[in-house]
Amino acid sequence: MNKRFTPTPERESRADGRRASSARLVRGFTLIETLIYAALTTAIVTFAILSVYSIISHADRGRHLRELAENQKFLEQKIFWALQSNSAINNPQLGATTTVLSVDKIGYATNPVIVDLLGSTTARIKIGSAAAQPISSDVTTVQDLNFQQFDFSGQRAIRVTAVLFDPLASSSLAVDTTIIVK
Numbered sequence: 001m002n003k004r005f006t007p008t009p010e011r012e013s014r015a016d017g018r019r020a021s022s023a024r025l026v027r028g029f030t031l032i033e034t035l036i037y038a039a040l041t042t043a044i045v046t047f048a049i050l051s052v053y054s055i056i057s058h059a060d061r062g063r064h065l066r067e068l069a070e071n072q073k074f075l076e077q078k079i080f081w082a083l084q085s086n087s088a089i090n091n092p093q094l095g096a097t098t099t100v101l102s103v104d105k106i107g108y109a110t111n112p113v114i115v116d117l118l119g120s121t122t123a124r125i126k127i128g129s130a131a132a133q134p135i136s137s138d139v140t141t142v143q144d145l146n147f148q149q150f151d152f153s154g155q156r157a158i159r160v161t162a163v164l165f166d167p168l169a170s171s172s173l174a175v176d177t178t179i180i181v182k
Contacts, residue, residue, distance in 0.1 A: 064139070064169030071140040072164050072173050075123055078135045079160055082113045082125070083179050089149060089156065097148040101158070117145040123162070141165045156181040 029037075082103055083089075090102035090112055104111040110128025118124050118132070121141040126132035136142050145162040162175040 061169050061171075064166050065171055067137065068140055068164055068166045068169065068171060068173050071136050071142075072175055075135055075142070075162070075164070076160070076175060076177060078125055079115055079158075080179055082115055083158055083181050086113075086181065089158070089181065092147050092149045092158075094149050094151065094156070097146055099145055099147070101147040101160075115147075117142060136164070139166060139168060141167070152178070152180060 079101065082101065082105075085106045086103040087106045088104045090104065091100050092098040099117055101115040102112045105113055110130065112128070114126040114132075115135075116124060116126075116132075118134070120143060122134050123136045123142040123145055124132040124134050141164070143163045143165055146160070148159040148161075150157055150159065157178055157180050159178045160175060163172055164175065165172040
């Protein structure tokens with residue numbers, strides 16, 4: 001049996017005498033291509049990290065703003081409670097503005113109810129001889145808490161003004177409300 005040699009495409013000769021090869025020469029990336037890909041990857045990763053950081057800081061700021069609003073509402077509710085069903089407003093006097101609200105509540109065994117500012121940061125409430133309790137959080141500071149009593153169409157009214165500040169959110173809320181005393 002005579003074996004005959006059949007050339008394969010890998011072994012065929014070209015016209016110039018060199019052998020043709022179907023296997024192509026595999027080349028790597030050039031240094032410039034590698035640097036460009038590294039720069040693009042770095043830019044994408046940096047953008048992603050900054051975006052995530054921004055989202056987290058905005059969420060944190062939103063949480064502090066909600067806490068600030070909740071403190072404002074709680075302070076207003078406690079002052080409203082103190083002013084309802086009272087027999088006398090001890091402080092402030094009619095036409096005066098003070099930093100202390102003192103009232104005697106009807107049917108309340110432990111009078112007076114006092115709302116004031118401890119130092120220049122914490123609003124507190126004191127009922128009778130009990131110890132004063134803070135009515136603002138540790139994070140929120142209350143500044144410029146003032147009470148003004150005036151006559152509103154023949155009824156007593158108290159105007160409450162204050163500024164609540166959250167240093168972590170660098171934000172403040174102003175309280176300016178008038179409560180008609182019944």
